[in-house]
Every structure is written in C-alpha cells, then in structure tokens.
Amino acid sequence: MKAFEATRHFFYQAADQLDISDELREALLMPNREIQVQVTIRRDDGHLANYIGFRVQHDHARGPMKGGLRYHQEVDLDESRALACLMTWKTAVVDLPYGGAKGGIGVNPAQLSKNEIERLTRAFVDQIHDIVGPDTDIPAPDMGTDYQVMSWFRNQWEKYHGFNPAVITGKPVEEYGARGREEATGRGVGTLTQKMVKRLGMSPDQSRVAIQGFGNVGSHAAKFLHEGQFPIVAVSDITGTYYNSDGLNIPKLLRHKLAHPKGLLEGFDDAEHLPVDALLKLDHVDVLIPAALGGVITEENVDAITAKVIVEAANGPTLPVADERLNERGVTVLPDILANAGGVTVSYFEWVQNRQHYRWSLDRVRQELDRTMNDAFESVWQMASQHDVSLRTAAYMIGISRVRRATELAGLA
Known part of the structure; x- marks a missing residue:
C-alpha cells in the first residue's frame, strides 16, 4: 500500500465518525500545491549529478504551512504528499496555527560529502525559494537533514529575500534556533x-x-x-x-x-x-x-x-x-x-521567537512543550472515550474538525 493510500484510509475512518460529505472530504484531502524540481550539482570528482526534489503544500486554512525536508533515497511525490497531509492533522491536533507541508530530495546523503550536501541544498533552494517563506511555508529538519542543512537553506533563501530567520526552523542555536529543538x-x-x-x-x-x-x-x-x-x-x-x-x-x-x-x-x-x-x-x-x-x-x-x-x-x-x-x-x-508532534511544537516556538526577536530559556521551552503535549493527549483520550474509537481515530477527528472549521469560516466550503 502506498503511503498516501494509508493516510487516506485513516482520514476516512475519522471522517465517517464526523459525518463529513464526500465533496468536503476530497477538498480536505487534496493538496494545495505539489512541486517537483530537478536539482543538479557538480560532484567533488567533477561530474554532474541529477536529483529530484519535492515540496508538497497540503493545507493553509489554519495558518502558514509547516513540514520537514527529508534527504533519503525513498523520497518521492507519494511519500511527500502523505507526510504533508499528516502534518496538517498533526499541527491541528496540538492546536498550532499551521497547516501541513513536506518535501525533500530523493538522495542517499551517506553517499555525498559535506560539500556536496551543501551544494545540493543551495541548488534546491534556488528552485523553491519563491514558494517558501515565514508567512507561507516554513521547512524544518527531517530524516537525513539537520541544523547544518537548515543553516545552508536559510542562508541561500536570504540571498533572494533578505534577512528573516523565521523562514526555517531547526536552525543552530547560534543562528536564531530554539533551545531544546533537537531533543x-x-x-x-x-x-x-x-x-x-x-x-x-x-x-x-x-x-x-x-x-x-x-x-x-x-x-x-x-x-x-x-x-x-x-x-x-x-x-x-x-x-x-x-x-x-x-x-x-x-x-x-x-x-x-x-x-x-x-x-x-x-x-x-x-x-x-x-x-x-x-x-x-x-x-x-x-x-x-x-x-x-x-x-x-x-x-x-x-x-x-x-x-x-x-x-x-x-x-x-x-x-x-x-x-x-x-x-x-x-x-x-x-x-x-x-x-511525534513535539518536534513541530518546538519548531513553532522557534518561529514565534524569531518573529518576536526574543529568545526563550530552555526551561520555558520544555515547560511549554510538556503543557502542549499533555493538553493534546487529554483531548485525544477524552475524544476516544466519548466516541468509543481508537486513539488514532480520535486524534484524526480532532485534527480534521479544527481544519474543517477553519475552512468553513474562511468561506471555502
């Protein structure tokens, strides 16, 4: 089963409980935008290498879209679509003012040198810089990427758009990153x-x-x-x-x-x-x-x-x-x-700090993270108990309900 088919299956289980119409289901599931780009770099030995990069922006009814950048040989459009959809429900479950996005490059980073990964990142930014930003789509680390990749991404993006560290999260602490983001x-x-x-x-x-x-x-x-x-x-x-x-x-x-x-x-x-x-x-x-x-x-x-x-x-x-x-x-x-919503939660805290030009202490980050996760857990547990459904279906019900409400309030459904 493909990744997006599995996500659709779980979505429909919750949608049945919420009695959502077929047309609204498709509107909530359909990605807002899907991008596939060619990323070409010169390897250290001098030859050209071509890779495919992806960015799927799923939903922005509740705010800017948020999601990681993954460097892995199995990255493709279907996986990016599924993970972007999951990010929409994930940010809604923990009640962050975000929508979902995801992307990456189909590459095995273990086969590249550090300099090659930097060139790959900068070439990818050259292709997608105009569709990401602090008010539209905010990337973050994922499998195969880390704070160093985020630093290169930000630096390349700012060459086009000027200083704005809120364009990406998971940055080094020395470069406007949040304490506690890695953990x-x-x-x-x-x-x-x-x-x-x-x-x-x-x-x-x-x-x-x-x-x-x-x-x-x-x-x-x-x-x-x-x-x-x-x-x-x-x-x-x-x-x-x-x-x-x-x-x-x-x-x-x-x-x-x-x-x-x-x-x-x-x-x-x-x-x-x-x-x-x-x-x-x-x-x-x-x-x-x-x-x-x-x-x-x-x-x-x-x-x-x-x-x-x-x-x-x-x-x-x-x-x-x-x-x-x-x-x-x-x-x-x-x-x-x-x-696993702790990562995007602290990414949100990092974005907030960047927008406010104010840095939180590690204790505050941890306290806010624990509170957010505990509140979300209690909401999901209560929903599961009230409707006699699994925790998965309950979590989807909460996430979908919040996105549905935002969509309806905006007059889009």
Whole structure:
C-alpha cells in the first residue's frame, strides 16, 4: 500500500465518525500545491549529478504551512504528499496555527560529502525559494537533514529575500534556533509514553521498552525514558538489534553512538547482537516505539508483536491492515500525529521567537512543550472515550474538525 493510500484510509475512518460529505472530504484531502524540481550539482570528482526534489503544500486554512525536508533515497511525490497531509492533522491536533507541508530530495546523503550536501541544498533552494517563506511555508529538519542543512537553506533563501530567520526552523542555536529543538520530538515521545503507561495502570519500572531506530528521535526518547526508570531492553539501527533482557546501559549506549564516526551502534558489545528485524518480534516487550521509517508494522509481521502499547515516534509506521489487527487484539496505539508532534511544537516556538526577536530559556521551552503535549493527549483520550474509537481515530477527528472549521469560516466550503 502506498503511503498516501494509508493516510487516506485513516482520514476516512475519522471522517465517517464526523459525518463529513464526500465533496468536503476530497477538498480536505487534496493538496494545495505539489512541486517537483530537478536539482543538479557538480560532484567533488567533477561530474554532474541529477536529483529530484519535492515540496508538497497540503493545507493553509489554519495558518502558514509547516513540514520537514527529508534527504533519503525513498523520497518521492507519494511519500511527500502523505507526510504533508499528516502534518496538517498533526499541527491541528496540538492546536498550532499551521497547516501541513513536506518535501525533500530523493538522495542517499551517506553517499555525498559535506560539500556536496551543501551544494545540493543551495541548488534546491534556488528552485523553491519563491514558494517558501515565514508567512507561507516554513521547512524544518527531517530524516537525513539537520541544523547544518537548515543553516545552508536559510542562508541561500536570504540571498533572494533578505534577512528573516523565521523562514526555517531547526536552525543552530547560534543562528536564531530554539533551545531544546533537537531533543523535542524524542522528549515528546517520552512524555506521552510515561503518561500512556500510567493511564493504563502500568508501572514504568516494570514496562519493558523496545525502540526501533536510534537516530535523533529514538536516542532522545531512550534518554528521557531511562531517566524515568523505564527498562529499555532493545534498540536497533541499520547495523542490527541490541538486546539485554535486564535493560540496556543507555548512558553507555549514547556515548558509543556519539563516538562512532557515523553515529551508529555498530560495535556496541554490552548487549546481545541480533538481526535488524528481530526487534519487532521480541518476547516480553511491553512498549514498542517505532522511531525509524514508515510502513514497518505490516500484515506480515504484526502478529509477532507482543507489546501491549505502541507509541509511533516515526511517521506512518503502521499500515491499515496491521492497525486493525492491533485494535482487535486490544493493543493501545498512540498515533504518530500526536506522539511525534513535539518536534513541530518546538519548531513553532522557534518561529514565534524569531518573529518576536526574543529568545526563550530552555526551561520555558520544555515547560511549554510538556503543557502542549499533555493538553493534546487529554483531548485525544477524552475524544476516544466519548466516541468509543481508537486513539488514532480520535486524534484524526480532532485534527480534521479544527481544519474543517477553519475552512468553513474562511468561506471555502
């Protein structure tokens, strides 16, 4: 199933509950604009290389559009369309005054030098600078990009439009970035995992956690949950699954990742080394956190998952058929549009600070993030209880209702 088909499926489940007409459903689902551009750079060895870049702007009924830039070999128009749509509902669920967008370049950044990635970023900005801006569409980091890429993006955009750091978020703190932005998505995942476990009557120190993906989100979530006394028994990255039934030494694991030249877990010897796909199939796991790519929980592997709780730190990790089976088994799934909304929330805080020319303290960022995520969780939980639906459907219902209301008030429907 393609990514946008899965997003459409979940949208329609919520739309059925809200009794939305067919014509309005299509209006809410249809992207406002889709851009595909050629991005050509000269590689370090002198030859030309061509890549395809994308930017999908889904909806602006509630404010400027917001969404990440992804550098990954699987980036295409369908994925960008699905993720832009998810961003619309995500920003609405946590009640940020934004719409959704997404984009990126179909490239494996690991195969490029730092200078080549800079040239690629600047060439991409040359192609899309006129459709992004602080009042229209505000990009941010995503898979394969980081604060350095955001700095190059801003610098190139300002060559056309003049000084305005609010054009992009996830920037270095030294260049008008927000304190706490790098940890934000993982912190949000950790905060809501704690809240979910306690709401279900589970004890943190008895809730064994497995985290698929140990990049920015997975590693910060692991740090937060370890500090909250959760035993993290398994983590994985592209080099394999690292397992310890008594709980991994997370501080040691994080030091190893920082010391590795590519930020990987390769060579970590204080754990049992298993195949990459073993993490989803481990016994005696209470909380599973997929924090890597989308579409990893499928019809083929869902029955092997033993966790009672799944917290979707990645975008779109669970396909619809698998989601139905998890619901039938009574597994509680905290959906991506709520669970990983910490990143866009602190991106909003960064944008606000840039517009006000005023910097917040780290404590204030964390307090505002925790409050926003907790308020959204309570709203989704209450909606699910009132309508006897899953947390995913409840989250979509809240997001769609807010976008629908804004659309109607604007006279567009």
